[in-house]
Amino acid sequence: MKNLPIVLVVEDDKAIVHLLSTILDANDYRVVQVSTGREALSTISSHCPDVVLLDLGLPDMDGLDVAREIRSSGNRVPILILTARTDEVDMVVGLDAGADDY
Numbered sequence: 001m002k003n004l005p006i007v008l009v010v011e012d013d014k015a016i017v018h019l020l021s022t023i024l025d026a027n028d029y030r031v032v033q034v035s036t037g038r039e040a041l042s043t044i045s046s047h048c049p050d051v052v053l054l055d056l057g058l059p060d061m062d063g064l065d066v067a068r069e070i071r072s073s074g075n076r077v078p079i080l081i082l083t084a085r086t087d088e089v090d091m092v093v094g095l096d097a098g099a100d101d102y
Helices: 014-026 037-047 063-072 088-096
Strands: 006-010 030-034 051-054 079-081
Touching: 006 014, 006 037, 014 030, 030 037, 037 051, 037 063, 051 063, 063 079, 063 088
Parallel strands: 006 030, 006 051, 051 079
Antiparallel strands: none
16 A cells, blocks of 8 residues: 555535545545544644645634644644635735645
8 A cells, every 4th residue: 555645634615625535536645634623633643644735714713723723833734725715914814824825
């Protein structure tokens, strides 16, 4: 079995998760999906993902807080924010929170 890179998808919209999982699976990534911020934080320590795809609108906490908590723990996993929020100020805040790309 190949050692596939792990992508943690933090998203509560099942249609988006399905689309991302299909694309990532087809390109030889292992997908781990969670739908809440708390699940994301615990999964990062248990699965050691190679990258995190993070939505901002989660049911239990804002994705920005998830990014901040990841960074405050010292974890340097790349964080890519995937969101419908497009205001420039949102992008700046996301990058300031620790995201590597928005």
